[in-house]
Amino acid sequence: MTPDTHWDAELTVLGPGISEAVQWAKLVVQHAEGMHLTDSTGRRVTDLMGGAGVNLLGHSHPAYLEAMGRQMSSWMIGAHAGAARLEMTRQLRQLLPAHLNRIQLYSGGSEAVESAIRLAKSATGRYEVLSFWQAFHGRTLGSLAHTSGASTALGPTAPGSIKAPYANCAHCPLKLTHPRCGLACVELTRAILREQSTGSLAAILVEPVQGRAGNIAPPAGYLAALRQLANDHGALLIADESLTGMGRTGAVLASDSPDSRPDIVVLGKGLGNGYPVSAVCASTTLMETGPYGSPSASSSSYGGFPLACQAVAVVAETVRVEQLAERARRLGDRILHRLRHDLADTPLVAGVHGRGLAIGVELHVTGKDQLRRVFQSLLHAGILVMTGGHTLRLYPPLTADAHELDAAVDALINVLQRHPAP
Structure with missing residues (x-):
């Protein structure tokens, strides 16, 4: 069966709304190891898509396979206490900031x-949530209101949702330049709250680095200013670290510093290295306030199941013991420097963004068809990337071999330099 025939057979049954990049690639994967995929034709592809940031430890990581196999052979179903969940709590306590001492698992x-x-x-007794332009927080009813463009043609979103510009300095909506702007976007956000809030702000919801927007890292001081803004309104700061957490951006949490420390952190994607698990982390005081802490009020059907706990435990231990956050910082700094230097005069490239091993290469393209052609040129050269807007998004595993990663970057630069400008 050819890859096209295989895909045609699947798509007669699957829903059509799968990732555009996955559809463009049309890979039929037979094997995966480290940062490489082998497809049904025997072709080896360097995987910089990484499940959109999920592949934290690399495909088929030996410790991960051993731990998950051991757990599958002993117990899989139920949220009862067990060795895997206790180990998960032990490993996370050694990795996460001390104030995030309670965790609730989801899928x-x-x-x-x-x-x-x-x-x-629940904790504030309020109902408004402020989020930001170009954000991605999910597609369920409540999160939909805080995901840019996702509610088109779907009717009203959840009430109490307020939006403000993110600190995207490459495309400042105020046409200003950092640092001379003095974080004018935060002052605009204050003005938006004055105009739109009813005085019932419960939370500010923010990605420390905006992923789908192209791995946009805000300037220094931005998260601290949002922390202060939340304090001024008696609201909580929620850092959605689904993509950035567990070391991806060069720190265990991209949001954790003394002047910007969030009250609530969301983890996901790399948290399970391929096993579907996410988490809400907060303090005991917050978790026990209001109805949220009542029995069954915050539970999930699969939250705390043993395979999820085992996945989180081995990921957390590996990130800590192998110092993968620091490794992501070092590798990411080098790759960002190379891309910015080597692509500076490339007509196709509008800019390079990111932090750690969450990297975005923004292109001068005007539509999906042009983006698809660049994507497929890279795939033809053996490089698989993620897309978002007009950006190629790169998410190598934190364990990636430095020489193999350099070779992948060489190939990417070569394709972009040779590809016709739009």
């Missing part, structure tokens, strides 16, 4: 974002 990022919003409302 996906949207579910965890919904839970974080419920927690904020």
Whole structure:
């Protein structure tokens, strides 16, 4: 069966709304190891898509396979106490900031974002949530209101949702330049709250680095300013670290510093390295305030099941013991420097963004068809990437071999330099 025939057979049954990049690639994967995929034709592809940031430890990581196999052979179903869940709590306590001492597990990022919003409302007794332009927080009913463009043609979103511009300095909506702007976008956000809030702000919901927008890292001081803004309104700061958490951006949490420390953190994607698990992390005081802490009020059908707990435990231990956050910082700094230098005069490239091993290469393209042609040129050269807007998004595993990663970057640069400008 050819890859096209295989895909045609699947798509007669599957829903049509799968990722555009996955559809463009039309890969039929037979095997995966480290940062490489082998398809049904025997072709080896360097996987910089990484499940949109899920592939934290690399495909088929030996410790991960051993731990998950051991758990599958002993117990899989039920949220009862067990060795895997106790080990998960032990490993996370050694990795996460001390104030995030309680964790509730879920199955996906949207579910965890919904839970974080419920927690904020429960703890504050308020109902408004401020989020940001170009954000992605999920596609369930509550998270949909905070995901840019996702509610088109779907009718009204959840009440109490307020939007403000994100600190995207490459495309400042105020046409200003950082640092001379003095974080004018935050002052605009204050003005938006004055005009739109009813005085019932429960939370500010923010991605420390905006993923789908192209791995946009805000300038220094931005998250601290949002922390202060939340304090001024008696609201909580929720950091959606589904993509950025567990070391991806060069720190265990991209949001955790003394002047910007969030009240609630959402984890997902790399948290399970391929097993579908997400989490809401907060303090005991917050979790026990209001209805959220009542029995069954914040539970999930699969939250706390042993395979999920085992996945989180081995990921957390590996990130800590192998110092993968620091490794992501070092590798990411080098790759970002190379891309910015080597692509500076490339007509196709509008800019390079990112932090750690969450990298975006923004292109001068005007539509999906042009983006698809660039994507497929890269795939022809053996490089698989993620897309978002007009950006190629790169998410290598934190364990990636440095020489193999350099070779992948060489190939990517070569394709972009040779590809015709739009």
